[in-house]
Amino acid sequence: MTTLTRAPDFSLPSVAGGPVRLAELSDGAPVLLLFVSEECPTCLLTLHRLAPLVPELSAAGVRVAAVFEDPLEVAARVTRRTGFAGVVLSEPAPYEVSRAYELDSLPTAVLVDRSGQQTGRVVGWDADGLRTLLSVPVTDEPPPRKPGCAAKNTYDPDELRLIDGAGYDELEEMFERGWTDGLPVIPPTPDRVEAMLGARDPSELLGEIPPAIARVTLERVAACAVLAGCRPEYFPVVVAAVEAALEPAFNVGGQAVTTQPAGQVVIVNGPVRDAIGLNASVGALGPGWRANMTIGRALRLVISLTGGGFPGRLDRSTLGNPGKVAMCFAEDEEVSPWEPLHVSLGFSGSSSVVTVIGADAPLSISDHRSTGPEELARVLGWAAASTWSPNWWPLGGISLFVICPEHARSFSEWGWSKQRVREEMFSAVVRPAGALRWGETTPLVNAAADDQPVRKWTSPDDIMIVVGGGEAGRYSAVFGPCLGMNTEPISKEVQWNT
Amino acid sequence: MEYVSPFDERRRATEPLAPRPPDLTGARVALLDITKRRGDEFLDRVQELLQARGAQTFRLAKEIFSKPAGPEIVRRIADRGDLAVEGLAD
Numbered sequence: 300m301t302t303l304t305r306a307p308d309f310s311l312p313s314v315a316g317g318p319v320r321l322a323e324l325s326d327g328a329p330v331l332l333l334f335v336s337e338e339c340p341t342c343l344l345t346l347h348r349l350a351p352l353v354p355e356l357s358a359a360g361v362r363v364a365a366v367f368e369d370p371l372e373v374a375a376r377v378t379r380r381t382g383f384a385g386v387v388l389s390e391p392a393p394y395e396v397s398r399a400y401e402l403d404s405l406p407t408a409v410l411v412d413r414s415g416q417q418t419g420r421v422v423g424w425d426a427d428g429l430r431t432l433l434s435v436p437v438t439d440e441p442p443p444r445k446p447g448c449a450a451k452n453t454y455d456p457d458e459l460r461l462i463d464g465a466g467y468d469e470l471e472e473m474f475e476r477g478w479t480d481g482l483p484v485i486p487p488t489p490d491r492v493e494a495m496l497g498a499r500d501p502s503e504l505l506g507e508i509p510p511a512i513a514r515v516t517l518e519r520v521a522a523c524a525v526l527a528g529c530r531p532e533y534f535p536v537v538v539a540a541v542e543a544a545l546e547p548a549f550n551v552g553g554q555a556v557t558t559q560p561a562g563q564v565v566i567v568n569g570p571v572r573d574a575i576g577l578n579a580s581v582g583a584l585g586p587g588w589r590a591n592m593t594i595g596r597a598l599r600l601v602i603s604l605t606g607g608g609f610p611g612r613l614d615r616s617t618l619g620n621p622g623k624v625a626m627c628f629a630e631d632e633e634v635s636p637w638e639p640l641h642v643s644l645g646f647s648g649s650s651s652v653v654t655v656i657g658a659d660a661p662l663s664i665s666d667h668r669s670t671g672p673e674e675l676a677r678v679l680g681w682a683a684a685s686t687w688s689p690n691w692w693p694l695g696g697i698s699l700f701v702i703c704p705e706h707a708r709s710f711s712e713w714g715w716s717k718q719r720v721r722e723e724m725f726s727a728v729v730r731p732a733g734a735l736r737w738g739e740t741t742p743l744v745n746a747a748a749d750d751q752p753v754r755k756w757t758s759p760d761d762i763m764i765v766v767g768g769g770e771a772g773r774y775s776a777v778f779g780p781c782l783g784m785n786t787e788p789i790s791k792e793v794q795w796n797t
Numbered sequence: 798m799e800y801v802s803p804f805d806e807r808r809r810a811t812e813p814l815a816p817r818p819p820d821l822t823g824a825r826v827a828l829l830d831i832t833k834r835r836g837d838e839f840l841d842r843v844q845e846l847l848q849a850r851g852a853q854t855f856r857l858a859k860e861i862f863s864k865p866a867g868p869e870i871v872r873r874i875a876d877r878g879d880l881a882v883e884g885l886a887d
Contacts, residue, residue, distance in 0.1 A: 372798055469798055478803060492801040509865070513805035522803040553863030604803045784863045 306332075306411040307399035311366065314375045314387040319364075321411070324386060329361045330411040331433065333385075334402055336368040337377050339448035341424050345406045346381040348424070352435045353385050361433070366390055368397060368405065368451040373467065376475045392459055394452035402450040408432065423447045473526070477609075480599060480624060484526040495521040495531050505538070506545040509552030511607030515545065519605050520597075526604075527597035527625075532575050533590055535795035537597045539653040540565050540627075543789040544598060553784040554657045555608025558615050561781040562622030563602070564658045564699060565595050566765055568641035569651030571793050572629040579631035581769030584661060584701070584776065595625030598655070620660045622778075628767055634704045635766035636711030643717075644790050651793040656699055656763070657781035662686065666706065667773045672713040673723055675706060679775060680724030684755055686779030690740040692730065693757045696780025697788055700724075703768040703775045721759040728755040763788065818879065822851035827878035829866065830858040836884035843882055852880075 306321060313319045324330055333349065335342035346365065353363050363385035367374035371389040378387045390396050400409060408421045410432055421428040424445040430437045451459070469486045473479055478487075485491065492501075501518035508515050517538070524537045544551045544563060554561040567577050578588035585591055608614045616623070632639040641652035664682040669675035683698050702710075702720075710720055733749030744753055756762060761780075768774070818824055826847050828840045844854045857873060859866050874881050 370798070372800075467798075472798070476800075478800075486798070487801045487803065489799060489801055511805065514807075518801060519803050519805070522801040525801075526803060550864055552865070557863060600803065605805065783861075785861050 304417050306330075306409070306415055306417045307396070309396045309399070311388040311390055311396060312371055314371055314378065314389070319386065319388060321415075324362050324364055325411065325413070325415065326362075327413055329413055331356065331361055331363045331385075332400075332409040332411065333363070333365045334368070334397060334400070334405055334407045334409070334450065335365055335377075336405050336448065336451065337373050338369075339405050341445045341447040342406045343377070343381065344445060345408075345424050345447075346377065346383050348438050348440075349429070350381050350383040352433070352437065353383065355435050356433065357385075359435075362386065364388055366396065368394055370467070372472060376472070392451070393456075394450070397450050397452035402452055404447045404453075405450050406447050407450070478526055478604060480596065480603060480610075482624075485528050487522040487525040491525045492518060492521045495524050495529065495534050497531060497534070505542055508545060508601065508606035510556055510613045511605070513605050513607060515541065515601065515605055520601055523600040523604060524593075524597040527600055528589065528593040529597050530575070530589070530593075533594050533597075535793045536567060536571060536575065536577075536590075536594050536651075536653055539791040539793045540594065540598045540655055541601050543653055543655040543791040544602070546789045548785075548787045549655060549657065549789045550784045550786045551602060551606070552608075554781060554786060555602050555606055556613050556615055557781075557784065558617045559781060559783065560616055560618050560620035560623070560659055561657050561784065562620045562626055562660065563595075563598055564622065564656045564778055565598060565627035566640060566654045566656070567594075567627065567629045567651070567793075568632065568639050568646075568654070569793070570649065571651035571795055572632075574795075577627075577629040579629035579767045580634075583628040583631070583767040583769075585625065585628070591627050591629075592625050595627030598627075599623060599625060622658070622660050628701075630765040631704065631767045634707070634770070636707055637717040637764075637766065640763070640765050641790065646790065646792065651795065652790050653793055654788055654790040656697060656778070656788045657784055657786040658697075658699055658778035659686065659781060661701070661776040661778050664775045664777060665773065666775070669709075672710055672715045672720070673727075675709060676715075676720050676723035677727040679706070679720075679777070680728040680755070683724075683777045683779065684728050686777065687782055688739045690735040690738050690744065691782075692735055692741060692744060692753045692755050694755060694761065694780055694782065695741075695757060696782050696786075697761055697763050698756065698780055699763045699765070699778040701768065701776045701778075702764055702766050703773060704766065704770050705773045706775050707766045717764050718759070721762040721764060724762055725754060725756050725759040729753065820850075821847060821880075824852045824879045825877060826852045826854045827874040827881040828854055828856045829870070829874065829881060829883040830856065831862040831866075831884060832859055833862045833884065836862075839884045840882070843884075847882075 308321045310318045310320045426443045503517045505515045577590045666678045732747035732751045735744045
């Protein structure tokens with residue numbers, strides 16, 4: 300098994316970045332080169348079994364490197380799966396390094412001493428052979444020996460063409476990497492990310508995002524936008540939404556990790572809505588429109604991937620919420636009888652503005668029967684009475700109402716302003732404290748006399764109204780607040796060119 | 798294939814755990830209430846147990862549980878305390 304010949308030098312790309320030469324790898328220390336391929340079951344067995352011994356070998360001064368006859372991303376995936384913590388290199392076709400090492404089959408372990416001589420090699424899985432070669436406690440689990448597969452340098456050119464790229468699926472690769480919310484994503488290739496960024500500086504820093512305390516650069520936001528399926532023209536809206544979410548008053552970190560079902564609602568106002576095809580009309584809350592789905596999803600991917608708030612890991616949301624996949628819609632300013640949200644918030648009507656709100660899932664409110672504005676306002680308000688928890692009065696947070704066009708038109712015909720609707724809803728939803736004093740209730744209710752009236756909201760200002768939805772159907776909706784996060788709605792103007 | 802990562806790939810240094818004190822006699826223990834409901838009851842009992850073992854305790858409270866402790870609270874714990882106990886969740 301011993302062949303005392305000089306180990307051929309090489310320079311191969313590394314998973315950690317950049318090329319690595321044998322001389323750099325060694326730097327005067329012994330090196331174990333493990334030639335492997337993903338397609339060979341014996342190689343996977345060998346990686347699994349040697350991975351736990353890498354720390355011991357490293358402690359003994361041996362540099363351990365796996366040389367894959369596979370692309371880098373395959374090498375990265377396999378070593379991630381096997382827990383192999385050594386240096387990981389990838390050898391492209393036509394496998395000149397493998398040829399220089401005169402490989403016949405994989406796996407082949409080659410030990411190179413301090414002076415650069417090959418002092419021994421083990422071919423296939425051979426527990427005794429590896430124990431002798433490496434002087435470490437190689438497992439004696441069966442099988443003690445297992446032959447491997449032909450090394451790719453032994454293939455003829457026709458065979459190489461056959462296997463080139465075979466078996467690689469970039470969509471599956473995204474799942475392997477965990478770059479997903481559970482749905483298929485668009486792989487963020489450099490070309491796609493560059494197209495998303497346009498002329499923007501990829502290194503521009505928008506801030507840091509908890510819980511990972513990760514630096515949110517425009518390049519990472521663009522990677523998330525590509526993953527989400529955004530078109531480049533959506534990107535200014537995504538950036539504005541991320542900027543809004545990073546404002547400390549939004550408390551994105553609290554929302555990202557809480558056991559609550561907190562989602563992030565993105566509302567878009569202004570001319571950018573039409574320019575990028577954002578839906579404000581039929582089915583506005585989804586699904587069906589690419590801009591709506593992918594802009595909301597891009598923000599969620601920034602939170603869950605870049606920010607580390609991944610469901611089941613640091614995101615501990617008990618039930619989750621479909622709004623945590625994507626929740627973005629436009630206000631139907633043209634159908635609304637009232638001033639649009641961004642104007643109410645102090646922006647000019649011609650500006651394009653993104654507003655993000657931390658909220659629970661939407662609750663649909665059917666009303667096809669009310670015959671007057673007070674009655675309809677009471678129906679809408681009372682629908683929200685049980686949000687958060689039935690006896691938690693007042694809420695102490697913002698309720699977002701999406702009023703459908705038919706309801707909005709009725710209010711308008713009855714001559715009611717948006718403010719009047721909010722005031723009526725605020726006034727109507729009231730109960731005596733004694734009736735609320737069971738289950739989860741507020742300190743205010745507990746301290747009040749039985750007959751003291753308590754309202755669902757602290758002020759009409761806690762009721763936010765936008766108009767959207769299809770022209771037919773008297774279904775509005777309310778998003779309950781995300782309590783306990785001290786979160787405030789945040790609005791940002793979209794920086795884009797008309 | 799090469800992809801652009803959505804992650805911040807900087808490697809973080811791992812801070813070693815501070816050495817554990819051999820006993821609690823005379824130790825100054827910060828008790829941090831994150832303001833989750835009934836956290837104060839939990840810390841009341843921890844305080845009793847610590848004081849019975851000779852520790853000195855002092856209490857601090859976060860503004861709200863869902864946001865990180867402010868730098869002033871962290872500084873006060875570091876300046877005045879040898880140990881800290883935080884009551885998490887409800």
